[in-house]
Amino acid sequence: MFENIIGPIYFRASMSFDSNIIFIDTGEHKVLIDTGTGMEADLINKELEKVGSSYGDITDIVLTHSHIDHIGGVHPILKHADPHIYLHKTEADMINSGDMTLTLGASFGVELPPLSIDRPMEEGDVLDFGPVRFKVLHTPGHSIGSVCLHEEKMGVLVTGDTMFPGGSFGRVDFPTGNMKDLVKSLRRISEIDFEIALAGHMHAIIGNARRAAYDSYRMAQSMMY
Ligand SMILES: [Zn+2]
Ligand SMILES: [Zn+2]
Numbered sequence: 372m373f374e375n376i377i378g379p380i381y382f383r384a385s386m387s388f389d390s391n392i393i394f395i396d397t398g399e400h401k402v403l404i405d406t407g408t409g410m411e412a413d414l415i416n417k418e419l420e421k422v423g424s425s426y427g428d429i430t431d432i433v434l435t436h437s438h439i440d441h442i443g444g445v446h447p448i449l450k451h452a453d454p455h456i457y458l459h460k461t462e463a464d465m466i467n468s469g470d471m472t473l474t475l476g477a478s479f480g481v482e483l484p485p486l487s488i489d490r491p492m493e494e495g496d497v498l499d500f501g502p503v504r505f506k507v508l509h510t511p512g513h514s515i516g517s518v519c520l521h522e523e524k525m526g527v528l529v530t531g532d533t534m535f536p537g538g539s540f541g542r543v544d545f546p547t548g549n550m551k552d553l554v555k556s557l558r559r560i561s562e563i564d565f566e567i568a569l570a571g572h573m574h575a576i577i578g579n580a581r582r583a584a585y586d587s588y589r590m591a592q593s594m595m596y
Pocket of ligand 2: 436513
């Protein structure tokens with residue numbers, strides 16, 4: 372189920388191994404942030420229909436990083452639409468050169484066909500979807516090209532697998548994961564202004580989300596020593 376969070380932003384909390392999915396409908400732009408594994412693609416398409424859209428309408432897919440539980444759902448969407456695909460350039464370069472190791476697809480026994488990322492992202496980029504504008508924060512740690520997306524006006528931070536509710540955060544034992552970087556990234560996001568956090572797994576945090584980011588930072592920091 373896609374639940375309306377604020378303005379044109381919807382959130383689907385996953386009940387499975389899939390990542391959470393964010394859907395943004397500004398009329399002109401129909402954006403997905405992360406896509407799940409692809410195993411539930413038909414169900415997700417039906418759930419999009421319930422909020423007046425479907426895979427065929429998608430104009431843009433933004434990936435918080437390239438792990439299979441976030442990127443696997445891209446291919447099923449490409450059967451219906453031809454969206455721009457955004458991913459931080461460090462991971463986009465790997466994917467575009469055919470290197471799918473960072474997706475962990477092979478480790479999970481899923482064969483991911485090659486994919487072309489046409490919108491590599493960098494720190495400070497602004498993704499302009501009309502009334503919704505995300506500033507790209509490069510927040511490595513969970514993976515080398517993990518990003519958080521900040522909608523300043525709405526006070527929303529999309530955190531991917533960098534930060535989860537309840538003082539938790541993404542694991543760092545996958546390739547390119549780095550605890551020191553993660554602590555730095557968590558500290559950074561705990562110092563910016565937002566009320567709502569939409570993470571890659573678990574529930575949405577509505578209200579005082581920056582405090583939750585601080586809790587995750589402190590927890591990660593304590594685990595370093
Ligand atoms: Zn994930
Ligand atoms: Zn991940």
